[in-house]
Every structure is written in C-alpha cells, then in structure tokens.
Amino acid sequence: MQTVDTIIHAGFIIPVQPLNQVLAKHSLVINQGKILDILPTQSCNNRYQSKNTQERLNHAIIPGxxxxxxxxxxxxxxxxxxxxxxxxxxxxxxxxxxxxxxxxxxxxxxxxxxxxxxxxxxxxxxxxxxxxxxxxxxxxxxxxxxxxxxxxxxxxxxxxxxxxxxxxxxxxxxxxxxxxxxxxxxxxxxxxxxxxxxxxxxxxxxxxxxxxxxxxxxxxxxxxxxxxxxxxxxxxxxxxxxxxxxxxxxxxxxxxxxxxxxxxxxxxxxxxxxxxxxxxxxxxxxxxxxxxxxxxxxxxxxxxxxxxxxxxxxxxxxxxxxxxxxxxxxxxxxxxxxxxxxxxxxxxxxxxxLGIDNITGSLEINKAADLAIVHLNDIESLPLYDPISQLVYATTKNQVTDTWVAGKQLLNNRKLLLINEERLRISAVAWQEKISKGL
Amino acid sequence: MQTVDTIIHAGFIIPVQPLNQVLAKHSLVINQGKILDILPTQSCNNRYQSKNTQERLNHAIIPGxxxxxxxxxxxxxxxxxxxxxxxxxxxxxxxxxxxxxxxxxxxxxxxxxxxxxxxxxxxxxxxxxxxxxxxxxxxxxxxxxxxxxxxxxxxxxxxxxxxxxxxxxxxxxxxxxxxxxxxxxxxxxxxxxxxxxxxxxxxxxxxxxxxxxxxxxxxxxxxxxxxxxxxxxxxxxxxxxxxxxxxxxxxxxxxxxxxxxxxxxxxxxxxxxxxxxxxxxxxxxxxxxxxxxxxxxxxxxxxxxxxxxxxxxxxxxxxxxxxxxxxxxxxxxxxxxxxxxxxxxxxxxxxxxLGIDNITGSLEINKAADLAIVHLNDIESLPLYDPISQLVYATTKNQVTDTWVAGKQLLNNRKLLLINEERLRISAVAWQEKISKGL
Missing domain, CATH: 3.20.20.140 (Metal-dependent hydrolases)
Structure with missing residues (x-):
C-alpha cells in the first residue's frame, strides 16, 4: 500500500485526453500536487491509502x-x-x-x-x-x-x-x-x-x-x-x-x-x-x-x-x-x-x-491535479445516458461541487476554502454603492 | 389589520407589467390563490397579517x-x-x-x-x-x-x-x-x-x-x-x-x-x-x-x-x-x-x-399568485446594479428558491413540496436502464 496525499473516488472520470473517454467508478490519486494515478476504484483500494480520501460517487471529475x-x-x-x-x-x-x-x-x-x-x-x-x-x-x-x-x-x-x-x-x-x-x-x-x-x-x-x-x-x-x-x-x-x-x-x-x-x-x-x-x-x-x-x-x-x-x-x-x-x-x-x-x-x-498543456488541461498521470468535480445526480441531470453530453448540454455551473488547483482543494462542496464569501459579498456591495453614486 | 393567507416580504418585486419596473423592499400579499396586494413592506406590516409570512429579502419575486x-x-x-x-x-x-x-x-x-x-x-x-x-x-x-x-x-x-x-x-x-x-x-x-x-x-x-x-x-x-x-x-x-x-x-x-x-x-x-x-x-x-x-x-x-x-x-x-x-x-x-x-x-x-393573460403572466392585483422567487445575493449576482439585467444575463435556474402556482407553494427553498425527489430520481434511473438496454 502506498500512502498518498489525496484519493478521490468518483462516479466518473473524464480525462479529455483521449477524447470522449468516460471512466465509470474510477479513482483519482494525487501526490505532491500531481496526478499520480487514475484507476478503477476497486484496484485503488488495494493499492493506495490516504488520510484525505473523498467520495464523489454521484459526480464526474473533469480537468479544471x-x-x-x-x-x-x-x-x-x-x-x-x-x-x-x-x-x-x-x-x-x-x-x-x-x-x-x-x-x-x-x-x-x-x-x-x-x-x-x-x-x-x-x-x-x-x-x-x-x-x-x-x-x-x-x-x-x-x-x-x-x-x-x-x-x-x-x-x-x-x-x-x-x-x-x-x-x-x-x-x-x-x-x-x-x-x-x-x-x-x-x-x-x-x-x-x-x-x-x-x-x-x-x-x-x-x-x-x-x-x-x-x-x-x-x-x-x-x-x-x-x-x-x-x-x-x-x-x-x-x-x-x-x-x-x-x-x-x-x-x-x-x-x-x-x-x-x-x-x-x-x-x-x-x-x-x-x-x-x-x-x-x-x-x-x-x-x-x-x-x-x-x-x-x-x-x-x-x-x-x-x-x-x-x-x-x-x-x-x-x-x-x-x-x-x-x-x-x-x-x-x-x-x-x-x-x-x-x-x-x-x-x-x-x-x-497558453503553452501549458504539458502541465494541465487534461487528467493524465504526471500532470497537475487541476480538477473540477461536477454533481450529476440532480433530477436535471437524469437520465444520464452520456455524462459528456450532460456536462455540455444540461449542466449549470452551480453543479460544480469541488475545484482543485495543483493538488490543493480551493472549493469543497461549494464552499470556497481560501476566500471568505461573506467578506467578498460586503466588498462587492460597497463597490456597487460607490460606483452607482459616481454614475 | 386584515388577515390573509400568505405574505412574502421581498428584496425586489418585478411585476413585468409595467415593463422595467423594480419595486425594492416590497411585499406580495396572497389571498385565496390570488394576488391581493403589492406594497412597500413597511405599509404591509401595518395593514396585513398572516400565519404564513415568508422573508425573501435577498431575492426578487417575478411572475412564474x-x-x-x-x-x-x-x-x-x-x-x-x-x-x-x-x-x-x-x-x-x-x-x-x-x-x-x-x-x-x-x-x-x-x-x-x-x-x-x-x-x-x-x-x-x-x-x-x-x-x-x-x-x-x-x-x-x-x-x-x-x-x-x-x-x-x-x-x-x-x-x-x-x-x-x-x-x-x-x-x-x-x-x-x-x-x-x-x-x-x-x-x-x-x-x-x-x-x-x-x-x-x-x-x-x-x-x-x-x-x-x-x-x-x-x-x-x-x-x-x-x-x-x-x-x-x-x-x-x-x-x-x-x-x-x-x-x-x-x-x-x-x-x-x-x-x-x-x-x-x-x-x-x-x-x-x-x-x-x-x-x-x-x-x-x-x-x-x-x-x-x-x-x-x-x-x-x-x-x-x-x-x-x-x-x-x-x-x-x-x-x-x-x-x-x-x-x-x-x-x-x-x-x-x-x-x-x-x-x-x-x-x-x-x-x-395561451390566452390566459387575464389570469397570469404578470404580478398584478387579482391575477393568480403564480410566482418564481430568485436568490440574488450569491457572489455571481453581485454587484447588483440592475436586478432585471441580472435575472436575464447572470442568473442560473439554480438560484430559484421558491415557486408558487395559484397561491400554493410547490417549491420551498429549493425543496419540491408535492414531488418526492428521491423517488423521481429512482424512477428516472430505472427508465434510463430500460431505455439503454432497448437501444
């Protein structure tokens, strides 16, 4: 068993490279900011362990x-x-x-x-x-x-x-x-x-x-x-x-x-x-x-x-x-x-x-763990014949639950981890008032 | 004080008729399925009372x-x-x-x-x-x-x-x-x-x-x-x-x-x-x-x-x-x-x-209380210079919190009141499996 930084078990992983691939019941393994492995969840449980293991079983992981x-x-x-x-x-x-x-x-x-x-x-x-x-x-x-x-x-x-x-x-x-x-x-x-x-x-x-x-x-x-x-x-x-x-x-x-x-x-x-x-x-x-x-x-x-x-x-x-x-x-x-x-x-x-496709843009081993995780089990996403079609034709941004940049989670179940939303809301309203007055 | 079925205090009421009107800090009063009154919240509190009073202060009420x-x-x-x-x-x-x-x-x-x-x-x-x-x-x-x-x-x-x-x-x-x-x-x-x-x-x-x-x-x-x-x-x-x-x-x-x-x-x-x-x-x-x-x-x-x-x-x-x-x-x-x-x-x-504009389609006194209530205080809706612009150019369906038909609430804070979502999800997945096999 190899100990790693993070394991995410997912309903689907859609790596984008190769095009059109949908991996059902797969897990994504992150270590030192990078994708270490993508493999069936069953195999993952035999091969990797992590204190930070997240289950996103009704979700698709796509490249950020x-x-x-x-x-x-x-x-x-x-x-x-x-x-x-x-x-x-x-x-x-x-x-x-x-x-x-x-x-x-x-x-x-x-x-x-x-x-x-x-x-x-x-x-x-x-x-x-x-x-x-x-x-x-x-x-x-x-x-x-x-x-x-x-x-x-x-x-x-x-x-x-x-x-x-x-x-x-x-x-x-x-x-x-x-x-x-x-x-x-x-x-x-x-x-x-x-x-x-x-x-x-x-x-x-x-x-x-x-x-x-x-x-x-x-x-x-x-x-x-x-x-x-x-x-x-x-x-x-x-x-x-x-x-x-x-x-x-x-x-x-x-x-x-x-x-x-x-x-x-x-x-x-x-x-x-x-x-x-x-x-x-x-x-x-x-x-x-x-x-x-x-x-x-x-x-x-x-x-x-x-x-x-x-x-x-x-x-x-x-x-x-x-x-x-x-x-x-x-x-x-x-x-x-x-x-x-x-x-x-x-x-x-x-x-x-941007000239950074050696680093990001798809879910491939050794690329940065830049991820978006999308909930696909609300009734608006059902039936789910084809997760890629659903992501493009029937998904709204609000279905994004998690966002990761270089192996660091910045959004967790729709909560921003490094940004205080309430403070941001107050700031936006303050600017609105200033800018409105200036019109 | 008149006792009525429902009062909703709202951040904004957008009646659609007249076009382009935005009523800030107004309340919508419902009785017997119909809109009884639309008035400033302050006046509403002096005139109407209801056991069912809802606060939607960061929201806009629009016609369903x-x-x-x-x-x-x-x-x-x-x-x-x-x-x-x-x-x-x-x-x-x-x-x-x-x-x-x-x-x-x-x-x-x-x-x-x-x-x-x-x-x-x-x-x-x-x-x-x-x-x-x-x-x-x-x-x-x-x-x-x-x-x-x-x-x-x-x-x-x-x-x-x-x-x-x-x-x-x-x-x-x-x-x-x-x-x-x-x-x-x-x-x-x-x-x-x-x-x-x-x-x-x-x-x-x-x-x-x-x-x-x-x-x-x-x-x-x-x-x-x-x-x-x-x-x-x-x-x-x-x-x-x-x-x-x-x-x-x-x-x-x-x-x-x-x-x-x-x-x-x-x-x-x-x-x-x-x-x-x-x-x-x-x-x-x-x-x-x-x-x-x-x-x-x-x-x-x-x-x-x-x-x-x-x-x-x-x-x-x-x-x-x-x-x-x-x-x-x-x-x-x-x-x-x-x-x-x-x-x-x-x-x-x-x-x-549909030939029913005498009944619905705008928020006017005596029309049916057919309403959609939309949350406008997430950061994606800020700053909020113009609620109507925001509703059309920067709102997703997921911001709808409440839906009322003829004075009856069918969605409350995103929860369907007459439909069991879990049962519906199971039904959709069952149909998906049947239909997929039949392909």
Whole structure:
C-alpha cells in the first residue's frame, strides 16, 4: 500500500485526453500536487491509502476549466450597462467608469470576485488581459489559482501607465517577477490592432520573442475593425500583424469573429490559436465566428468568457453549451462541435493556447491535479445516458461541487476554502454603492 | 389589520407589467390563490397579517415563467442522442425510442420529471405538445402545476392513436374533461404543416373554433420544410394554413425560424403568436429566427424550451439569456431584445399566447399568485446594479428558491413540496436502464 496525499473516488472520470473517454467508478490519486494515478476504484483500494480520501460517487471529475480570455477586475462592472450600442457602452459607461475607479484597490477587489466566481464554476486557470497586471497577478497568487497574466499595452494612457514605454517596462517587470512562479505564467497583451501602432507592436513582439511568451490580443471582433484597417493600412488587421512578424505558434487571437478563409488559413499555417467568446460576441452583436471552419482548418480553438461586463458571468459551462449549439447553427450542421469537442475547447485547447498543456488541461498521470468535480445526480441531470453530453448540454455551473488547483482543494462542496464569501459579498456591495453614486 | 393567507416580504418585486419596473423592499400579499396586494413592506406590516409570512429579502419575486412550447415526456430521452443530423436523430433514435417506450406509464413518469425540473427553475405553466395528452394533463393536475395541454394530431399512427378520427376524438374528450379545471386549459396541437393533410387541418380548425382554443403548431422550423411546401403545394406552409383559414389571434406558431417578411406580416395582421425556442433551433442547426423583426412588426413573441431531447434542459433562464443575446447578433444591433423584454417574453407574452393573460403572466392585483422567487445575493449576482439585467444575463435556474402556482407553494427553498425527489430520481434511473438496454 502506498500512502498518498489525496484519493478521490468518483462516479466518473473524464480525462479529455483521449477524447470522449468516460471512466465509470474510477479513482483519482494525487501526490505532491500531481496526478499520480487514475484507476478503477476497486484496484485503488488495494493499492493506495490516504488520510484525505473523498467520495464523489454521484459526480464526474473533469480537468479544471480554462478561461482563455477574460478581464477579471471588470466583474465589479457586471450589469452596470447592458443593451447599449458599443459606442454608448464604451464611451458613456465602461471607459468613464474605468477612468474613475481603476486603481490597485479596485483591481484587487474585482480580481478576487472574479476568481471566486471562476473557482465556484470549475475554472482553475484564466488568461488575463487588463491594465494593472501586477496587482491582478499578486491577487491570483494569494488565492492559489493558476493563471496566465498578460502585460497590457495600448496606445493611450490608462490609470496604470501613461505611455508605451511605461507599459512595456511594466510588462517586463511582471515577466521577471513571476518567471519561476509555480502557478502563474505571463504573456504580452497588446489591446487590439486598431489601438496599437506598428512601433508598439514591434516592441511587444520583441518582448514576447525574448521570453518566448504568448501574444494575447483581440482580433477582428467587429466588421468595423476590419474595414477600418483596410482603409488605413490597405490590409486586413491580421495581415498587418503578419507583415509585422507577430503571428506564430504563441499567437492568441481572441474573438476572431470577422474571419474569412484567408484569416483562418493564416492562423492555421502558423499554428496560432483562437479564443472563441461566443456569449460576448452575441451580446455585443459582434457577429458569428466561423468556429467549425477554423477547427476544420486545423486551428486550435479555446474558449473564453470575456469580461462580466459583456457576458455577464464568468461561466464556462454556459460558454461550452453556447459554443456547441451556436457552431451547429452557424455551420448549418447539427453534427458540428459535438459535446466532447466543446469540453476539449474549455480544457485542453485552452492549455495549448497558453503553452501549458504539458502541465494541465487534461487528467493524465504526471500532470497537475487541476480538477473540477461536477454533481450529476440532480433530477436535471437524469437520465444520464452520456455524462459528456450532460456536462455540455444540461449542466449549470452551480453543479460544480469541488475545484482543485495543483493538488490543493480551493472549493469543497461549494464552499470556497481560501476566500471568505461573506467578506467578498460586503466588498462587492460597497463597490456597487460607490460606483452607482459616481454614475 | 386584515388577515390573509400568505405574505412574502421581498428584496425586489418585478411585476413585468409595467415593463422595467423594480419595486425594492416590497411585499406580495396572497389571498385565496390570488394576488391581493403589492406594497412597500413597511405599509404591509401595518395593514396585513398572516400565519404564513415568508422573508425573501435577498431575492426578487417575478411572475412564474411560462414555457410556451415543450414536449414534457421526452425528458426521459434527455441526452439519449446528441450531435446527430436531424434525419439520424429522428429516424434512428427518437422515433424508434418513442415507438418502443411511449405508453401511459412512460408518459406519466416523463411528465413528472419535466414538471419537477420546471418547478425547480421557476416555471409555473407550460404549453404541451405530445401524444397521450390525457395522461399528461392528469399528471399535471395531480402535481398542481398550471398548463395548456394540446390535443395532439399527426397524419401517422402513434402508440396513442391510429388515425385522424381517433386523434380528433381524443382531443375533444380532453377538452371536455378539463373544461372547467382551475389550472389546466387545452389547445389543439396538430404536429406541423408537412405532417398534417388539409382535411385534418380543417378538422383541427373546426374543433379549435368550436371551443375557441389555441392552435399550437410547429411552423417553418427548417428551410427544407418551406421548400417542400413550395414544391408540393405551390405556397409557403404558413400561406397554405392561411388559405385553410387557420390563422387568427389564437394561432401559436412555434419556431418560426425560416420566416420572410411576408410570414411575419401574416402573423402580425392576424394578431397571432410566435413561440421562439432559441436553444433548440441552434442545437438542431435549424437556423436563426428573425425575432427582433417579428417584435418590431407587432407580433407577440413568447419563449419555449422545446423538449429535453433537443435542448437538453427545460430551463427558461438559459432560454431568456440565449434569446436576448442571440437577437442582438441576428439583428446586428446590441440594443435589440433588452433584458426587460426577454423577461416579458418568458412571462406575460407566454400568457398572451395561451390566452390566459387575464389570469397570469404578470404580478398584478387579482391575477393568480403564480410566482418564481430568485436568490440574488450569491457572489455571481453581485454587484447588483440592475436586478432585471441580472435575472436575464447572470442568473442560473439554480438560484430559484421558491415557486408558487395559484397561491400554493410547490417549491420551498429549493425543496419540491408535492414531488418526492428521491423517488423521481429512482424512477428516472430505472427508465434510463430500460431505455439503454432497448437501444
């Protein structure tokens, strides 16, 4: 008998790699933060023992979900301004609110609220894109979550930095501060082609190249963006970035809504990644990303929530479901984006986009024990012919009972272990009152 | 002090009529099944007393949701067959399963499962379209839910009836059996234009006209259906039904996906109703219904889940959210279908479609006390700038704590009061095992 840190006996284990596999009555064995074994519960009882043995017999263990694009601090703007034109939303609401409120205190509070929401919905890792990256990273570190934090850059001043040089310096400091962190990696996060000059893109690329980091950027979110680039630069935004040499296997193209075949081809050729944010794209009326086409062309497609200001939740279960059913209608093919592929998008493909698929994204021996455990025995989950179908088409985030990051339990039977929910609730309401008054 | 049956003190009351109204710190007073008063909690305490006083101070009371199109018994086929072409789905899975299993015992079990799911997600009324209507209606009666049960007809035999005459007879018996029922109304439910002959439509119309009942039918779900009708009948399906005299203010056009301006105009002119089923339409790759256009033309649009076999849940919160964000992308306008309108679709507009808006669909004095109470103080609902936005864009069905039908509480703090959940779970699993073996 080998003594290990943790054993979880589960109704089902769904490792994602291989695709479509469902292991009934299996156990997951964790030691030193990593998955040591996955085996039938009967064999497990003969081979391993642990003081921390948990029974989740009416549940499925899946890899922790990866939110491959979000702006965490904006959770404090959830529902602040909906049902508005993009111009009105940005110019009259979001930007003024950011200008007024965005400071380290706000950023830390918003990040904690976002992390609590993500952990409560089975998300173990997020890819962050916002100013004040250092504060976001430090808050994430404190709360034990995995993340890729982008060093932000835009051609305009924000409360975080006044010019490109400062953004770049801050990004490099961030990279160095977290270079050997066990859970936090970094990326370069220029805002978008329409808000970053060629020179600033070159500076971003230099940094990304030097440290071999992902370049995380909003691409072709709207038709307006594409048309503007054609007018100003004579080429589509993605072509412009390609001419600048930015597109490679570490390029993360968020949204990718207004994509034609040449755009998809370009990303496929360079082994770049798409992050699909279906609910944000619908809510902001950006359009319908050609996701099945992109998958068919061989592009790795991950899933993101975007911010709680344009979604309005950080809920990858809802995002998986929307992605899976939307892809069918968009491609006029009910066999498009089947459940197992949607789950892969929300897990392993996210890890690939962030360049951490050697560490996480699937339940495999020696990978980190990043887990979401989902209750599948409420009447809304019955009958249960196919657990993967149920997870994608009939599960809500509230069915997540447990979340583990690198072998450490952060949610236990829906209770957050490192975050005081009552204090967080009080903080969110206090911010709400301040922000409402400022409107 | 007046003594009344029930008083509920709420954080918010959202009556839906008038649109966009949010009453903070109000109380809802129920007597003899009806709403007696809605007033500030402070005044309520001076005016009314009740042995049954409930505090829901972190919650919103909204009208009970109305699922304006579903096939309840199919909940037992939830997740049985997903990600398939429509042909494969129907011919190789759903129809054989129905042929094998559809009998009164299956129907009653499936209906109970569906009703439990609907009550747990704030739905107080549903519009049913399936064979064995008598069994569905009797099960619904037993469980205390409100419903409009359609007398089903199709040109083909089912386990319920072998020919049109039998379907029509059964429909008339159903109508008469429930003619003075306090909660159950009836409708005529011919399947679809492609599966019902002109003669049988005339028989349906005769019955609907005689009893002044709604005609509840699938319309223009797919392009294939429209093209086929053009080939066979020389006109679009809706035009054919119009020529047969079927379209009037009691006509309920479900799906209405492949609608051109003439289709919308036809329904608008006749004050007919659309039931939008966005998730089913996406999942089956049927297409994108022009909902904002239909609303703009003055058509009353309600919301339905379709069956759990094509959705895969009976969750109007998810449906409201999908409808609201999808309409924005389809109409390329982020101001389309704002939150308050989506909530109206899921409540008052459903009641209008069923012809029961004098009884239910909004929280107004003298209407039935059909209520859903939603917890809005979890961190996923904070900050709470706008409760209506939160309900539509950031609420899951699991936040529903209480459901009341006609002044009777059927769900209390997430516990079903008339349904034994454990027994229901055992029944669903037993059906799953039987049906799986039969595959």
């Amino acid at each position: 979900l990866i939110n491959a694009h979000t702006h965490s601090p904006m959770s404090l703007f959830r529902g602040l301004a909906d049902d508005l034109s993009l111009d009105d939303w940005l110019n009259s609401h979001i930007w003024p609110a950011e200008k007024q409120w965005s400071n380290p205190e706000f950023i830390a509070a918003g990040t904690e609220l976002a992390i609590a929401e993500m952990l409560r919905s089975g998300t173990t890792c997020f890819n962050e894109h916002y100013p004040f990256a250092k504060t976001i990273a430090e808050t994430t570190d404190k709360l034990g979550m995995r993340a890729c934090i982008g060093g932000f850059l835009i051609d305009f001043p924000t409360n975080d930095a006044s010019d490109a040089k400062t953004y770049i310096n801050k990004a490099e400091q961030l990279i160095q501060q977290f270079q050997s962190h066990p859970l936090i990696t970094t990326a370069i996060a220029p805002h978008a082609p329409y808000s970053v000059s060629d020179d600033n893109f070159k500076a971003c690329f230099k940094l990304a190249d030097q440290y071999q980091l992902p370049l995380h950027i909003h691409i072709h979110e709207t038709e307006f963006e594409v048309n503007n680039s054609l007018k100003e630069h004579g080429v589509r935004p993605l072509q412009r970035l390609n001419q600048l040499g930015l597109i490679n296997q570490r390029f993360i193209s968020v949204h990718s809504v207004c994509f034609d075949d040449s755009d998809i081809q370009l990303l496929a050729e360079h082994h770049a990644h798409i992050v699909h944010c279906p609910k944000s794209n619908l809510k902001l009326a950006s359009g319908f990303a050609p996701i099945q086409k992109s998958i068919n062309a061989g592009v790795n497609v991950a899933l993101g929530t975007d911010s709680a200001a344009s979604n309005n939740s950080l809920d990858l279960f809802s995002e998986m479901q929307t992605a899976a059913i939307l892809a069918k209608a968009v491609s006029q093919n009910p066999t498009a984006l089947p459940a197992a592929k949607a789950l892969e998008m929300a897990t392993l493909n996210g890890a690939k986009a | 949701l109305i699922n304006a199109h579903t096939h309840s018994p199919m909940s037992l086929f939830r997740g049985l067959a997903d990600d398939l072409s429509l042909d494969d789905w129907l011919n190789s899975h759903i129809w054989p399963a129905e042929k094998q299993w559809s009998n009164p015992e299956f129907i009653a079990a499936g209906t109970e499962l569906a009703i439990a799911e609907m009550l747990r997600s704030g739905t107080t009324c549903f519009n049913e379209h399936y064979p064995f209507a008598k069994t569905i209606a009797e099960t619904t009666d037993k469980l205390g839910m409100r419903a409009c049960i359609g007398g089903f007809l199709i040109d083909f035999p089912t386990n319920d009836a072998s020919d049109a005459k039998t379907y029509i007879n059964k429909a008339e018996q159903l109508i008469q059996q429930f003619q003075s029922h306090p909660l159950i109304t009836t409708a005529i439910a011919p399947h679809a234009p492609y599966s019902v002959s002109d003669d049988n439509f005339k028989a349906c119309f005769k019955l609907a006209d005689q009893y002044q009942l709604p005609l509840h039918i699938h319309i223009h779900e797919t392009e294939f259906e429209v093209n086929n009708s053009l080939k066979e009948h020389g006109v679009r399906p809706l035009q054919r039904l119009n020529q047969l005299g079927l379209i009037n203010q009691r006509f309920i056009s479900v799906h209405s996906v492949c609608f051109d301006d003439s289709d919308i105009q036809l329904l608008a002119e006749h004050h007919a109703h659309i039931v939008h089923c966005p998730k089913s339409n996406l999942k089956l790759a049927s297409g994108f219904a022009p909902i904002q256009k239909s609303i703009n033309a003055g058509v009353n649009v309600a919301l339905g889940t379709d069956s759990a076999a094509s959705n895969n849940s009976l969750d109007l919160f998810s449906e409201m959210q999908t409808a609201a964000i999808l309409a924005k992308a389809v109409s390329q306008n982020p101001t389309a279908l704002p939150a308050a309108k989506a909530l109206e679709m899921a409540t008052l507009n459903g009641a209008k479609a």
